Amino acid sequence: MAVARKIPKIMEEPTAFCAGCGHGILNRLIAEVLEEKGQEKNHILILGVGCNCNMNFTWGGDKLQCAHGRATSVARGAKTGRPDTLIISYQGDGDAYVIGLSDTINTAYVNTNVTTFAVNNTNYAMTGGQMSWTTIPGQHTTTSASGRDCESTGNPIKVPEIIAQNFDVAYVARGSLHSAKEINKTKKYVRNAIEAQLNGEGFSLVEVLAQCPTNWKVSTVDANEWLKDKVVPIYPLGEFKKREGRDDK
Amino acid sequence: MKEMWKGNHAIAEGALRGGLQFYSGYPITPQTEVMEFLSFRMPELGRHFVQAENEIAAINMVFGASATGLRSMTGSSGPGISLKQEGISYLSYNDLPAVIVNVQRWGAALGTLDSSQTDYLRDTRGGGHGDYRIIVWAPNSIQETVDLLYEAFEKAEEYRNPVEIYSEAALGQMMEPCEMPEFKERGYDLEWSWDGTDRDHERVDMDQKPIHHTAKFKKIIENEQRWESINTEDAEYVFVALGLPSRVARDAVKRLRSDGEKVGLIRPIAIWPYPKKAFEELPEGIRGFLSIETTDMGQHVEDVALAVKKGFKTNIPVYVHATNQKMPKVKEVIEVYRQLKAGNLKEAF
Amino acid sequence: MINELVFSGFGGQGVLTAGLIFSEMALKEGKEVSWMPAYGPTMRGGKANSVVKFGDEALGSPNMEEIDVLVAMNQPSMEYAEFMKKEGKVFLNSDMIPDDTDIRNDVEVIRIPCVSLAQQIKNLKGANLVMVGAVIKKCAFFEKNFAIETLKDYFKEKGKGNYNEANEAAFLAGFDAIK
Numbered sequence: 151m152a153v154a155r156k157i158p159k160i161m162e163e164p165t166a167f168c169a170g171c172g173h174g175i176l177n178r179l180i181a182e183v184l185e186e187k188g189q190e191k192n193h194i195l196i197l198g199v200g201c202n203c204n205m206n207f208t209w210g211g212d213k214l215q216c217a218h219g220r221a222t223s224v225a226r227g228a229k230t231g232r233p234d235t236l237i238i239s240y241q242g243d244g245d246a247y248v249i250g251l252s253d254t255i256n257t258a259y260v261n262t263n264v265t266t267f268a269v270n271n272t273n274y275a276m277t278g279g280q281m282s283w284t285t286i287p288g289q290h291t292t293t294s295a296s297g298r299d300c301e302s303t304g305n306p307i308k309v310p311e312i313i314a315q316n317f318d319v320a321y322v323a324r325g326s327l328h329s330a331k332e333i334n335k336t337k338k339y340v341r342n343a344i345e346a347q348l349n350g351e352g353f354s355l356v357e358v359l360a361q362c363p364t365n366w367k368v369s370t371v372d373a374n375e376w377l378k379d380k381v382v383p384i385y386p387l388g389e390f391k392k393r394e395g396r397d398d399k
Numbered sequence: 400m401k402e403m404w405k406g407n408h409a410i411a412e413g414a415l416r417g418g419l420q421f422y423s424g425y426p427i428t429p430q431t432e433v434m435e436f437l438s439f440r441m442p443e444l445g446r447h448f449v450q451a452e453n454e455i456a457a458i459n460m461v462f463g464a465s466a467t468g469l470r471s472m473t474g475s476s477g478p479g480i481s482l483k484q485e486g487i488s489y490l491s492y493n494d495l496p497a498v499i500v501n502v503q504r505w506g507a508a509l510g511t512l513d514s515s516q517t518d519y520l521r522d523t524r525g526g527g528h529g530d531y532r533i534i535v536w537a538p539n540s541i542q543e544t545v546d547l548l549y550e551a552f553e554k555a556e557e558y559r560n561p562v563e564i565y566s567e568a569a570l571g572q573m574m575e576p577c578e579m580p581e582f583k584e585r586g587y588d589l590e591w592s593w594d595g596t597d598r599d600h601e602r603v604d605m606d607q608k609p610i611h612h613t614a615k616f617k618k619i620i621e622n623e624q625r626w627e628s629i630n631t632e633d634a635e636y637v638f639v640a641l642g643l644p645s646r647v648a649r650d651a652v653k654r655l656r657s658d659g660e661k662v663g664l665i666r667p668i669a670i671w672p673y674p675k676k677a678f679e680e681l682p683e684g685i686r687g688f689l690s691i692e693t694t695d696m697g698q699h700v701e702d703v704a705l706a707v708k709k710g711f712k713t714n715i716p717v718y719v720h721a722t723n724q725k726m727p728k729v730k731e732v733i734e735v736y737r738q739l740k741a742g743n744l745k746e747a748f
Numbered sequence: 749m750i751n752e753l754v755f756s757g758f759g760g761q762g763v764l765t766a767g768l769i770f771s772e773m774a775l776k777e778g779k780e781v782s783w784m785p786a787y788g789p790t791m792r793g794g795k796a797n798s799v800v801k802f803g804d805e806a807l808g809s810p811n812m813e814e815i816d817v818l819v820a821m822n823q824p825s826m827e828y829a830e831f832m833k834k835e836g837k838v839f840l841n842s843d844m845i846p847d848d849t850d851i852r853n854d855v856e857v858i859r860i861p862c863v864s865l866a867q868q869i870k871n872l873k874g875a876n877l878v879m880v881g882a883v884i885k886k887c888a889f890f891e892k893n894f895a896i897e898t899l900k901d902y903f904k905e906k907g908k909g910n911y912n913e914a915n916e917a918a919f920l921a922g923f924d925a926i927k
């Protein structure tokens with residue numbers, strides 16, 4: 151029987167994202183998992199620069215705004231200062247995979263025991279929808295007005311795959327927010343990542359394919375379809391890496 | 400007991416004695432020795448050393464470590480300090496203490512490995528984006544390097560703002576006898592630091608930031624001017640120099656005094672906030688100021704001029720002897736002074 | 749009074765070490781001292797030097813200014829003679845610097861065949877210490893036994909104490925070369 155879930159305390163303040171924005175859903179998933187794990191008062195969210203900056207005013211837990219792209223490096227420092235506190239970076243695709251690619255890869259490379267949530271909405275949303283390395287072929291953005299030309303700008307970047315295939319990290323997964331079913335799966339990935347850190351297993355990364363109706367210039371309903379039909383086929387979903395013996399119920 | 404210490408090692412050990420808990424950096428000559436020393440000393444002392452993948456990551460690790468309450472430091476030189484500027488701006492804006500060491504090399508771009516002071520204007524004006532400043536201290540001996548580092552974390556915490564140690568390649572390489580102070584720790588929790596419980600970080604709202612930061616920097620300007628004055632009581636000409644060139648200037652003053660010349664020296668120790676008060680104390684009757692610095696076009700001389708124009712009603716000329724990547728020699732300074740006195744030098748301001 | 753000593757030669761001739769040993773002696777005697785090595789571009793072409801200053805008063809410039817004692821281990825080092833004080837002393841390595849080398853005539857020249865002397869006592873690496881011994885005898889900055897003890901302590905600290913006998917012999921070879 152479905153039970154209406156109560157709003158996590160961390161999310162008492164309403165989010166400030168656009169209607170239908172994937173960020174809002176992911177905020178909720180993370181808040182729920184933190185509450186389930188009793189970590190509402192034992193985490194620091196390291197905020198990248200992007201639409202998630204709104205969380206400075208809404209997130210009901212500890213948070214630290216840092217420079218564009220540097221959240222994982224800040225997380226490395228913070229984890230040193232507070233080894234018993236959950237250190238989570240929350241970043242956009244532009245933040246984690248473009249300007250901050252080096253920080254992200256290097257944090258995975260040294261396998262620091264922190265967690266990164268990277269919201270992939272295939273564009274630089276906060277600055278009004280420019281092309282990102284995650285922008286899908288042919289996608290119209292304000293800097294690829296006639297559709298992304300991958301010949302000259304590169305193909306969609308798949309950082310989870312790069313990390314899972316190359317580095318000895320704890321956990322890597324990619325989820326999507328286009329349906330209730332996928333949202334539930336994504337929540338499981340969020341939980342696994344956080345558990346990995348709680349167990350001291352090392353670096354965990356969950357990429358979350360998310361709607362950005364505003365910059366995709368579609369309705370909130372169509373955004374779900376757009377995500378499912380155009381984005382998901384390019385970015386395979388699932389878990390790419392987890393420690394042996396971990397059960398994933 | 401005094402022992403011979405090399406400048407760069409003294410920076411590292413002085414910081415450790417002052418309570419350094421977290422260091423992250425990336426190799427670059429002539430700062431690398433600081434990092435190499437810390438790479439074995441910190442694990443020995445149970446503290447945290449991280450070799451970062453680049454300077455941007457390093458300063459941002461410091462940002463995270465400082466926010467969570469660790470006494471944190473990074474260091475670099477030339478291009479590396481340029482890369483850290485965004486991070487330094489973030490530290491200051493977020494009211495986070497940290498210590499930054501700049502062991503300067505000469506020039507823009509890759510420059511050279513020569514000792515110099517060519518980062519003066521950048522470092523004393525904050526360096527990154529926004530209207531902020533950091534406290535900048537310019538030692539001129541190994542002992543002073545240690546003493547300043549020993550104090551730096553407390554000063555950074557007192558004002559919740561970064562402190563920079565403005566060193567020079569040659570100061571990092573030379574050795575002098577030095578007394579290392581006892582190890583100290585903060586010993587108490589910074590109650591505003593991030594611990595995951597979402598406690599009060601004692602920060603002001605965005606719209607209050609300009610007022611808050613202006614007040615913070617005004618307080619620093621009022622309380623933190625530091626300098627040393629030598630033979631200025633009856634001086635007619637005043638040399639102004641900092642760091643290693645100030646030692647050359649001091650020798651020149653001594654020689655000229657023994658020849659009956661009325662010269663003095665102001666040595667700024669804090670170069671931000673600039674010791675304007677040193678100029679307010681000067682006697683009437685000064686005829687000129689000479690900045691001696693290892694820059695190309697003269698940078699420090701701008702601050703000298705500002706201080707002079709503010710401190711005196713009459714328009715006293717300000718000259719500069721800028722020797723780019725070469726350390727000035729005592730004889731050379733004496734000769735410049737004689738030219739200046741004879742009216743053969745063109746004033747800078 | 750401040751003394752300015754410059755030890756100069758090729759990298760590997762021990763000119764930094766020679767300077768450091770003098771610094772230790774000065775420090776032990778409670779004097780002010782600074783040691784400044786050549787660094788960066790000044791070291792191009794394998795040139796090395798260290799400038800030691802010591803005295804009873806606070807030290808100013810640690811750089812090469814007006815040299816009292818120049819120890820020149822090779823020919824290129826002679827270019828620093830231009831910075832010497834009148835009546836200063838130049839100790840030159842006569843195994844590598846020919847006798848007909850042009851030298852200003854207002855300084856005292858002391859020729860020490862430091863390489864041959866070091867060879868004779870089978871401590872070729874000790875040529876720099878031969879020079880240290882010669883300077884100590886000639887200039888009498890420090891007392892002989894004190895100098896030897898300091899030199900030994902220096903190498904012991906560096907974990908090279910088992911060469912101390914050979915190093916003392918090198919020092920003495922230079923010391924005795926001054927009549």
Ligand SMILES: Cc1ncc(C[n+]2csc(CCOP(=O)(O)OP(=O)(O)O)c2C)c(N)n1
Binds near residue numbers: 244
């Ligand atoms: C150094 C720097 N460069 C550029 C910016 C401007 N900027 C802010 S957010 C952003 C892009 C964010 O995109 P993404 O990380 O994908 O986050 P989203 O808003 O899409 O969630 C940019 C370029 C900045 N803040 N700092």
Ligand code: SF4
Binds near residue numbers: 166201
């Ligand atoms: S612009 Fe896009 S990503 Fe940003 S809040 Fe709106 S929908 Fe969300």
Ligand SMILES: [Mg+2]
Binds near residue numbers: 200243273
């Ligand atoms: Mg984005």
